[in-house]
Amino acid sequence: MILEPDHNSYLYFVSIITTVGGTAMVEGRSSDDSRAEDDSSEASMTKRRKIEHIEICLDEEVQCQRSTMFEDIEFVHNALPEIDKDRIDLNINFFGLRAAAPLVIAAMTGGHPSTKSINQKLASAAEELGLPIGVGSQRAAVEDPSLADTFTIVRETAPSVPVIANIGATHVSVAPDAVSMIDADILAVHLNPLQEAIQPEGDCNSEGALESIAAIVDSVEIPVIIKETGAGISGEVAKSLEEVGVIGIDVGGVGGTSWAGVEYFRAQKEDDDLKAKLGLEFWDWGIPTALSVVMVLDSTELDVIATGGIRNGLDIAKALALGATAAGIAHPLLRQAVHGSSLDLVVELERFLEGLRVAMYLTGSQKVEELSSKQLILSGKLVESLRSLGIDHQKVASGI
Numbered sequence: 001m002i003l004e005p006d007h008n009s010y011l012y013f014v015s016i017i018t019t020v021g022g023t024a025m026v027e028g029r030s031s032d033d034s035r036a037e038d039d040s041s042e043a044s045m046t047k048r049r050k051i052e053h054i055e056i057c058l059d060e061e062v063q064c065q066r067s068t069m070f071e072d073i074e075f076v077h078n079a080l081p082e083i084d085k086d087r088i089d090l091n092i093n094f095f096g097l098r099a100a101a102p103l104v105i106a107a108m109t110g111g112h113p114s115t116k117s118i119n120q121k122l123a124s125a126a127e128e129l130g131l132p133i134g135v136g137s138q139r140a141a142v143e144d145p146s147l148a149d150t151f152t153i154v155r156e157t158a159p160s161v162p163v164i165a166n167i168g169a170t171h172v173s174v175a176p177d178a179v180s181m182i183d184a185d186i187l188a189v190h191l192n193p194l195q196e197a198i199q200p201e202g203d204c205n206s207e208g209a210l211e212s213i214a215a216i217v218d219s220v221e222i223p224v225i226i227k228e229t230g231a232g233i234s235g236e237v238a239k240s241l242e243e244v245g246v247i248g249i250d251v252g253g254v255g256g257t258s259w260a261g262v263e264y265f266r267a268q269k270e271d272d273d274l275k276a277k278l279g280l281e282f283w284d285w286g287i288p289t290a291l292s293v294v295m296v297l298d299s300t301e302l303d304v305i306a307t308g309g310i311r312n313g314l315d316i317a318k319a320l321a322l323g324a325t326a327a328g329i330a331h332p333l334l335r336q337a338v339h340g341s342s343l344d345l346v347v348e349l350e351r352f353l354e355g356l357r358v359a360m361y362l363t364g365s366q367k368v369e370e371l372s373s374k375q376l377i378l379s380g381k382l383v384e385s386l387r388s389l390g391i392d393h394q395k396v397a398s399g400i
């Protein structure tokens with residue numbers, strides 16, 4: 001049963017010191033970093049949590065047991081595509097900016113000295129391939145400028161691609177500084193109530209969050225999008241967000257990394273039995289990514305990014321066929337970002353893009369936007385769920 005971790009091996013894992021290629025990596029924190037972490041201040045706890053999240057994501061099985069529902073979508077094969085695969089055009093308009101492909105490197109990290117090289121490698125791959133890139137939550141670095149370089153490295157390394165800043169819904173006062181810190185093109189506000197509910201030290205007061213988001217939208221001059229982190233966004237929530245002026249939704253749906261799962265391992269480590277039990281109970285809570293994409297598009301005019309369990313190029317193609325503007329990936333890039341090189345990341349990202357090209361070729365789609373009008377075959381739980389929600393699945397299937 002993969003949900004039962006070996007507690008001792010986890011403790012062993014976090015205590016090892018490894019040095020990769022002469023550079024201290026996540027496991028190889030310097031003695032200065034360790035000293036900073038002895039401090040029990042909130043800022044220090046936030047820093048330590050960021051490292052724990054990376055270590056748990058690398059060492060433990062933290063993927064959802066439920067799927068994205070992309071397996072309930074099939075394309076109709078085109079045996080006569082009448083296009084040249086080598087001339088397929090992956091360029092898209094990404095919130096008014098050009099991106100070389102509909103693939104976003106989703107927000108992961110920054111805010112601890114050890115994370116600078118991770119962000120540098122991710123940004124280098126983004127720049128090489130012309131892909132949009134998000135950074136992890138920046139609040140800690142706005143409050144402690146000594147951490148800012150772990151984020152500014154992204155803009156320095158990726159000067160020509162869309163860069164997405166990241167804060168929480170209640171972090172109104174830090175929004176302008178988070179944007180200027182990395183000269184961001186877009187600001188993502190993350191929503192993670194599931195994670196907070198399972199996190200041993202989580203903050204579960206969400207009162208006034210919509211009002212705070214409206215204030216964030218007013219306080220910055222760039223477009224604001226909302227992103228979930230693995231539990232999805234419903235049509236109704238998306239509609240409320242559209243009304244306060246956000247321009248896009250990254251659905252961050254079920255089917256990929258489970259943040260209830262990640263916090264389960266932290267709760268285990270802290271001997272918090274109640275939170276650990278809740279982590280197991282709510283491991284798969286939320287709206288699967290494919291369903292969330294349809295729900296948001298059905299209820300709003302917002303642009304949608306499909307993140308959460310995107311694991312190959314065919315998943316990206318299916319998300320685009322549903323009407324998403326782009327897809328995002330986080331966990332599949334983490335291992336190379338920590339232990340590999342930016343070249344390894346380019347190779348991995350190219351694998352995704354090649355899968356997308358093949359799906360486009362086999363559906364006769366020369367340009368990305370053509371995917372959204374292709375006939376789809378929908379089945380299984382996706383159809384059942386759409387029926388239950390009163391969404392016309394035949395309309396979704398016919399690409400109208």
Ligand SMILES: Cc1cc2nc3c(=O)[nH]c(=O)nc-3n(C[C@H](O)[C@H](O)[C@H](O)COP(=O)(O)O)c2cc1C
Pocket residue numbers: 053054057106107108109135136137166190227228229230252255256257307308309310328329330331332334
């Ligand atoms: C190690 C790690 C750290 C993350 N940190 C953040 C964060 O700080 N802010 C955020 O909005 N999302 C964060 N995420 C969530 C991802 O952006 C993404 O929404 C989620 O992991 C689902 O995508 P996946 O299934 O491809 O991992 C993080 C993900 C990972 C794996």
